[in-house]
Amino acid sequence: MKKISVIDHELVPEHIVLSERDVKSLLAKHHISVGELPKIKISDPVIKEIGASAGDVIKIIRNSHTAGKAIVYRLVID
């Protein structure tokens, strides 16, 4: 039995916790409130592993089929 790290799996894209300043500029850029972002649960294995807390915004760099790289954001919820 070995310890596994889910973020290494090829299905899991890169998750980064966004700084408060970046969150502000992101929301201002798209004219949205933080609640309008897609969600990710705090119990999500990746969130557990990177140690984010509820209310954080996660930047996800997906390997897109069409765009090569696509950046999306998710709000961590309870």
Place this chain on the structure above:
Amino acid sequence: MKTSQGRRWFSLAKKDTLVKTNISKAAANKVVRLLEATKKVATPKTIDSKLNGLALPASIIEELRCDLHKIEITESQLDDIVNTIIDAYERAKVEPCEAVGVIAAQSIGEPGTQMTMRTFHYAGVAEINVTLGLPRLIEIVDARKNPSTPIMTIKLEPGYADRDKVQALAWEIQKATILHLGDLTINLTEMQIVCDLNEKILNQRKIAVDDVAQKIRDMAKIEVHQNNRKLLIRPKNVSYRELLQLVEKIKSITFKGIEDIRRVVVRKENDEYVLYTEGTALKKILQFDGVDATRTKTNNINEIEEVLGIEAARNAIISEAMDTLREQGLEVDVRHIMLVADMMTVDGEVKQIGRHGIAGEKASVLSRAAFEMTVNHLLDAAVRGDVDELTGVTENVIVGQPIRLGTGDITLTYKAKK
């Protein structure tokens, strides 16, 4: 052609002919500067710096970079190319207020009519049955907790290059019950269960007779007499009922391997061994020594969500749906599937498309009523005193108002002159 023309204009400018033809000196200098830029050859460095700042997807930029590095062009040609591409990209984008969901539904639904109702085999692994075709697609969009044929594809770490080692690992993983290890006979006159273990299989699966006996003692809490490779088991009380119950109990014990993995098939694919399993247990398998924890997959999307998270589940939905469609020879643009996968995973958990998911959680009462269980929705809404804001398409079609799509979503205001 452009360069040769540019060169001619340039030479004309040099001879001050432009000045003679009533153009000011400053304007002439500007023309000269512009034409010099036209002639300047774009170096790989300038191409890169030009491309890096562009508002284009990474894949387009990368393709462009590869192509541009192969040819020799001037800086103005580079500008032309880049501008043309940005223009084409902007035009290819979906218009604001376009009903992309309906387009996705049509684009998946139409080829879906050509899918087989039941396909039950797997290209390549003939020994394992897999649900394919329409039933599988329905399974994916319905976000079923357990697929009807759960399958895992286990990739192995680089060290596993010879068949015996791989087969040994497969034996570690595959579930072994008493029926796998030997014969089970019920002696009714003696009121006992006789378990005749097969030596060859025990060696193959690396289980000792003692282990089997001990396991039965622990799990069934019963006395087991050992006679060489024969195990004799008697129920505590002499009754047929108890005897038969005991048989069932012993049959259900897993002696080796993972409970949910019923079968493992070893295959060689492109110089590496891959294990296919009937039944899934992603979390346990990933922790196994020798299993490549970065490439091992399952077709159970729910399990992927639990073990690897919501983003992995989204990727799994896309790849599973695309594979199912492609296997049937249908080419559906991945963007439609991506939209479906995005909708299914926006709330942080995998939701189904239908009644208990996206369609059932719409804010509008009329929209929900138009989908399924009309009376229930209208009645509940009336009891609660719900308000429909009439923001969606369906609601407005029902009440006979212009729908808010495309140009219909634009409201014009007139600013009167003071």
